[in-house]
Structures are given as structure tokens and as C-alpha cells.
Amino acid sequence: MKNKFLLSLLAGGIVCLATSQISFAATSATQTVTASLDAVRSVVGKGTGLTSTITGATGALTSPLAPSFIISTNCPDSQTLYMTATAPYGVGAIAEQALRTSDGIYIALANTSSGKEATQGAIQNVVGGSPSTTSNGNVIGYLFTPQATSGNLTLGTWDSGNTRWPYTLAQSGDTDVDNSISGSPLSGTYSTDNDECGAYQATITLAFAP
Amino acid sequence: MFNRIFITIIILLVSTSQAFAARTNSTFLDADVESWQSLNFTGGTISSTISCGTGNLITTIRPTFRIRSNIFGSNVRVSVASNTLSGFTNAIFDTGGGATKYVILTNSDDLPPLSSVTNIKTSPTILGNPNAIAYEVLDPDEQFLRTNVTYDDVNDYWNIEKFFPGTANSDLEIPSGPALSNTFGTNDASGDYEATITISFI
Numbered sequence: 001m002k003n004k005f006l007l008s009l010l011a012g013g014i015v016c017l018a019t020s021q022i023s024f025a026a027t028s029a030t031q032t033v034t035a036s037l038d039a040v041r042s043v044v045g046k047g048t049g050l051t052s053t054i055t056g057a058t059g060a061l062t063s064p065l066a067p068s069f070i071i072s073t074n075c076p077d078s079q080t081l082y083m084t085a086t087a088p089y090g091v092g093a094i095a096e097q098a099l100r101t102s103d104g105i106y107i108a109l110a111n112t113s114s115g116k117e118a119t120q121g122a123i124q125n126v127v128g129g130s131p132s133t134t135s136n137g138n139v140i141g142y143l144f145t146p147q148a149t150s151g152n153l154t155l156g157t158w159d160s161g162n163t164r165w166p167y168t169l170a171q172s173g174d175t176d177v178d179n180s181i182s183g184s185p186l187s188g189t190y191s192t193d194n195d196e197c198g199a200y201q202a203t204i205t206l207a208f209a210p
Numbered sequence: 211m212f213n214r215i216f217i218t219i220i221i222l223l224v225s226t227s228q229a230f231a232a233r234t235n236s237t238f239l240d241a242d243v244e245s246w247q248s249l250n251f252t253g254g255t256i257s258s259t260i261s262c263g264t265g266n267l268i269t270t271i272r273p274t275f276r277i278r279s280n281i282f283g284s285n286v287r288v289s290v291a292s293n294t295l296s297g298f299t300n301a302i303f304d305t306g307g308g309a310t311k312y313v314i315l316t317n318s319d320d321l322p323p324l325s326s327v328t329n330i331k332t333s334p335t336i337l338g339n340p341n342a343i344a345y346e347v348l349d350p351d352e353q354f355l356r357t358n359v360t361y362d363d364v365n366d367y368w369n370i371e372k373f374f375p376g377t378a379n380s381d382l383e384i385p386s387g388p389a390l391s392n393t394f395g396t397n398d399a400s401g402d403y404e405a406t407i408t409i410s411f412i
Contacts (some may be wrong), residue, residue, distance in 0.1 A: 024346070027411045029247060029409050029410075030407065031256060032256070033258075033405055034256065034403065035315055036257070036259050037400050037401060038400055039262060075399065076260065171396070173397045
């Protein structure tokens with residue numbers, strides 16, 4: 001009886017060993033590795049076409065300015081960007097909204113040369129209402145042509161409350177945003193009596209919505 | 211007299227052995243251990259992040275695996291595949307002669323066309339491989355006097371020969387660092403970039 005018990009125990013052990021070998025005898029295995037990539041969003045100024053000359057007699061730009069950008073993103077989903085423009089005034093070059101949209105799109109360039117800085121009121125006179133040369137010394141308005149809707153880049157309507165243009169971008173990769181400032185001055189914004197010689201500037205900003 | 215004693219002893223001996231034979235027994239068990247082999251991934255690092263600014267792999271990916279067998283001369287193939295719109299495709303390639311190997315990770319959230327993988331393997335151009343990024347990958351670890359690793363640069367996979375019965379450990383390392391030039395760009399959509407490693411006996 002004892003021998004039969006021992007024999008059964010031994011036989012059972014062998015069966016257990018045999019089955020356990022089969023259970024973990026995997027002959028192949030797979031493993032997936034993952035690297036997560038977050039969204040890329042950047043806007044870079046092209047850096048060309050940023051200087052020109054103003055004709056003293058007429059106030060016209062001798063060559064267009066081209067404040068343009070490249071948007072880069074890896075996100076094909078719809079994203080919003082805003083374009084704004086400011087002109088500096090006073091000694092500390094404080095920024096004032098510089099786009100006029102009531103009768104076309106114009107941008108105010110303000111004199112930044114020492115001792116000839118524009119005033120906030122002069123910029124506001126060009127941007128709003130009816131400009132008069134006696135009220136906007138050292139500020140000149142020019143036609144501003146923002147990048148129009150193109151492909152998956154859509155120019156929205158002017159947001160007067162926030163003084164900005166919305167763009168909607170719905171593609172990944174690099175997208176050009178080419179703006180231009182050109183031509184003769186906006187009527188009532190240039191005069192040799194009030195606009196002194198110097199460097200007239202404005203700053204255009206394009207940024208992803210936060 | 212002597213014969214009687216001798217016969218009595220013989221009878222006693224026989225009867226005694228018969229008595230023992232009734233209480234004990236001898237059985238020979240012949241259990242043949244069959245050859246067996248086992249493969250399994252044992253952990254390591256299987257996830258990382260990609261810098262959205264540079265495309266650099268921020269931390270090293272290093273899945274580990276174990277080969278077990280009770281025979282001499284086990285051979286294991288290590289291959290890697292990435293998913294595309296046309297299905298899985300071999301994700302390993304080398305720059306010639308097996309010198310430097312690269313693995314192509316593809317976006318599992320926004321699968322690339324097969325041409326993205328092909329573009330990287332041939333001559334990568336920044337616009338030609340959206341949603342696929344390549345990184346250098348090292349040969350699987352070799353254990354001194356236990357395993358030998360070779361690379362098949364025609365079919366682009368590794369073979370690991372394990373010399374002896376027992377256990378051998380290895381891994382496949384994708385070191386942190388820059389993406390292969392012209393394989394990362396803003397046309398690589400955000401998401402999880404993946405590759406699947408398969409180890410199998412051959």
C-alpha cells in the first residue's frame with residue numbers, strides 16, 4: 001500500500017513537471033515600444049522686407065514693407081492665431097494699437113527717433129476717426145494688406161473689441177503668412193510740416209491663441 | 211546431516227526472500243524530458259517622449275527579454291515592425307554593411323502611408339515621411355560565452371544564438387538622442403510613435 005502511494009506521488013510529480021514545462025514554453029513574444037510626441041507650435045518672422053524709405057515730398061513708401069511669418073505646427077487640427085499691430089509712442093516706446101479698419105485696412109507707423117517720438121494721441125488720430133495732419137504729427141498711415149485666406153489658412157473678421165485679426169489654421173507643416181505695407185500715405189496723415197525726419201516703426205505680432 | 215542443514219538454510223532463505231518480496235517492490239520509471247524553449251519580455255523601459263521642438267528622443271527605450279531552453283544551440287530572431295496605412299512593415303534598416311542601424315517609429319494615432327517608411331529607408335526628405343521618425347537602435351546585448359548576436363543586413367533583423375541550455379538575457383536599446391536627419395518635422399503630427407518588437411525561435 002505504501003509503495004503504491006509512493007508510486008502515485010512520483011507519477012503525479014512527473015505529470016506536473018511535464019505540464020508546467022508546456023505552459024511557459026512560449027516560442028515567440030512581442031513588445032510594443034512607444035515615444036509620445038507633443039504638439040509643435042511656432043511662429044517665426046521671415047526677417048526680410050522690414051525696411052524701406054519714405055519719400056519726403058509725398059510721404060510714399062519707395063518699396064513695400066513685407067512683415068511676414070512662417071507658422072510651423074505638427075497638429076493638423078483646427079487652431080486659432082491672432083495678428084495684432086502696435087506703434088510705439090513716447091520715450092519709453094509704449095505700444096499703442098496701430099491698425100485702422102474703418103475704411104480699408106491701414107497701419108500707423110510712428111516716429112521713433114530721439115526727440116521726435118510720436119504721441120499716443122497722434123496714433124489714435126490715425127487709427128480712428130478722421131485723421132488730420134495737425135493732430136497726428138510724426139505718425140503716418142499706410143495701406144496694410146494682411147495675408148488673405150489661402151488653402152487651410154482662413155482670415156477671420158476684424159475683432160474690434162480686442163483689436164486683432166483671427167486666423168484659423170487647419171493643416172500641419174509650414175504655412176506662410178505674407179503681409180505687406182505699401183503705397184501712398186493715408187489721406188490726412190502725412191505732411192512735411194508735422195512729420196519730422198526719422199525712423200517710423202510699427203510692430204506686427206502673430207501668435208497662437210493661448 | 212550437512213545436506214539437511216544446507217537444504218534447511220536454502221529453504222529459509224527462499225522463504226525469507228519471498229516474505230520480503232511481498233512487502234517491497236521495484237519499479238523503473240522512464241520519463242524522457244523533452245526539449246523545450248521559452249521566450250518572454252521581462253520589462254525594461256518601453257516608453258519615452260519626443261521633444262516637439264527638436265524631435266530628440268528624451269529618454270532611452272530599452273525593453274528587455276529572456277531566452278530559456280534546455281538544449282544546446284537555440285536560435286532566436288529579433289525583428290521590429292511599424293504600422294502604416296498598408297499594415298505592418300519592417301522598421302529596421304542600416305546605413306550599409308550593418309554599420310549603424312535605425313528603427314522607424316510611426317504615429318499610431320495618425321498612421322503614415324507606407325511611403326513614409328520607404329522614404330526614410332532610402333533617402334529621407336523632410337516632406338516625404340510624415341508621421342514617421344527614425345532613431346538609432348543598438349544591437350541586442352550579447353552575453354559573453356553564452357550568446358552571439360549577428361545582424362542580417364539583407365532582411366534587416368538580428369539573430370541571437372544561445373550556445374548552452376539555461377537562461378540568457380538580452381535587450382534592444384533605442385538610445386536617447388536626435389532623430390535621424392530629415393525624419394522629424396512639423397508634418398509629424400502629435401501622438402504616440404510606436405514600433406513592435408518580435409522575438410521568436412527559428
